[in-house]
Amino acid sequence: MLLWLALLGVLICLGALALRNAGVPRDRVPARWSSRFDLAWIGLGLLALIFAVRPTLPNVIMLVPFLAAIAAWAWAFGLRSAGFAWMIVACSVAVGFGSPEPDVLAVLPVAAVIASVAAIERERWLIVGGLLGYATIAASWPAVFALAWVLRLALDRDRSRFRAAWPGLVSFVALGLITALLPEHGSSASFGLGEPDPAGPRAVGLRWLFALDGNLDMGKRWLDYPAKLEHLRERSDWLWTCAGMLMIPVLVAIRRLEPPRFVAIAGCTALLGFASVDASTWVVACVLVAGRATILIDRPLTLACAGLLAFDLALRALAHVHPAPFLYNIGATSLLTLSVIGLGVALLIQPELKDPVEA
């Protein structure tokens, strides 16, 4: 069912793009249609909720942080954007709402990062800093989002924004310190090539496309992960060069992208390029639809929605044919790399990532 919902989402986004390209101006769409559409989309989101979640207490508890993050998203970007973000989360294969043994605490850093991007849009710096400080210490990988946020603030032409964000940096440090006292939770990332974890069937990261030696689906010539890491170390120059190249379009656009969009894009690109994380972490990719209720009107944003839902759809289809490790090490990584390259091409051509005709 989630596969069909993802397909429906893709078709709606592509239909909207087709209408825009056919020259249907936005003022031809009556406002009441727009609000009815948003309501219908919320209905679809609820349907996705029902089908995504196994009705057990841990699964329902695990849902709470996500629902809070999506509510924050609705507060910052509007109902439609929240609806799409939720669909992307619900349709994800890796998120684990349907898992018999869900890791409830592991989802907290993911939800915190999603909510922090919403808070950036609203310029609630204390909340942003707190959420990112907590998430960074709890799971390590949100450090790339925190770094992107600090970088964007530091290079912002509007210096008053940087001055206003100081309390956020303080709350980042404070919440980080408090979190360090808590028991370890969240799924950490591997940034270097020396650490063995997470190097497993559920790991996703650009590096796994540089370890295509031997058999890829645990057949006779399967190389275990220590051997793969050894190969990765031999090819580390190429790996870091490619990861660096993925970052160039994002860094070129640093001052032209709005802060939440920059943090979302830079965070996701760096996460893919420089880290290896558990597949469930990649639910965070829904932050790429950060945009104020302009989905189905703004072409880049609509295309991002279509792309992320198509990613969910493709992974769901691939899961029927190839389980982990191929599904995540190769399938998810390839599809995410394709998305990031596509995003990079769009950014190089149009660093503001605005609708090209209207820009």
Add this chain to the structure above:
Amino acid sequence: VIDLLDSLWQLLTTKRETSVVQFQFAIATLALLFGVFAWRSIAPRLLDPSKPPTWLAWGRRALRGALVIAALCSSLQYFYGQRNDGQWLHRWDVYHQVFGAKYFAELGYFRTYECTWEIDQQSAKHFAGVEHMRDIATLEVREVEEVVGERDCEQLFTPERREQFVADIEAMWALEGHGMWKTLFGDKGFNGTPFHAWVLAQLLRGSDLDSWSLVALASIDVLLLLAAFVVVAWVWDIETAAIAALFWAANYPNNFGHMGGSLLRFDYVAMLIFALAAMKRDRWALAGVCVAWATMVRAFPAVFAIGLAIKAGAELIGTRQLPREYARFFLAYVAAILIMFGLSLTLAQGIDPWFEWIANIRTHTEHTRGFRVGFKHMFMLDGSLSDDSRFIGWAAKTEHFRPRAAWFWLAVVLLLAPLLLAVRKLDAVTFAALFATGGFVLLTIATRYYYAMMVLPILIDRPLLRDRKHLLLTALLVATAAVLHALRQVNPHVPFQYNTACTAVFTAWFVIVGAQLWLDPELRDRE
């Protein structure tokens, strides 16, 4: 200097260095394209366009010179360094082309192996040691005696033709490479269209099958391709031709060793390049003839004409009149097809060879094979992809694909949608080049060497070094070559390289083109 040139010569002409050298060419081309992209992005802020400095003109000349030298070096590596089995002549394929075409009237598509073996048994017995042979009609490999069955080949020939056949077997044997004959009859026969066979038969008429005559005939392909790139330099510009040539040589599935050194294996793609050039120069009838040739020799280039038909149809619906250029193209296309079809009928007196060819191709394409590339493979990912141990087999892959066919077609429609919706906003050359490539990748499962077609998107109607979108899309195309050459060093499993990796990277490239078209259907740099 002599030592340096000697090292360069060794590097460019050693077959085993192919992947390394072409990978380096691809990386250098990528660096250049990104460099030009960066320059194009920042130059408007640095320079006054009304007063370009002198050094810029010199820089452009230096770039052009460097590109031409690089393209010549990479072409040398392609046309000579990638030669087959240490010999330039591709004897394996030459046998198929020569015997399949020259004796087409007697043997048709299905009896080439059987009659070569049988008639040789009655004379020199060169192939006495061959144990297995493929029955081309069913594609089963069985004992030779079983496939040959009743020895009736002699009845198919007149005495003179039989004598010629025996002489030709001797000539092929004299080309050496005797080891190949042990497995050659396990291949899948001659599969060219009857028109392709007719053209080859005309070329081979009166030609001795000695090494030099065959090399001269095999050089036609090289000359056609060189002419194609010269035409690109003339119609587009020298830089575009050089970059297209660099990609051509680096394009992983298009290795010259696969089919180069044989007879008329690249004419179709040269014709498609000529067609794009002719369209760009408003020679639409000439373009129609070129595409007709490509269609009649390889069939799948019809996708080029289909693309143009969609474009013409959209213009007809949009403006209520068919622009004259499309009318000229299709009149010439249909007329040329009819003439070529008529000529092909003279080969074996009748239309039957065409029906035989259709039956042959249907059997051939029923299941995929390890050397093939195409989007359908993304719906056949079952079993082990990179190991023989849990490989499910080609027939099982076809079986797995059938229930997924609806999903495949949906994916094809969604991937082609941005291009089709942009049909009226793109010019004819750009639309035809992109549709031919996209349609080919998405709709067919073709043997690796036909992916020479991937050069066409470089020849869209945009100034390559000035349009930043075209620069980026070309850079990504070159990146596919670099990725595939690197992958070869890492995982040499052939079906993984072609079925999975080539298909995935070419599809990915087309997805990014589609994304660009969704964002801006005119596909133009708006800076």
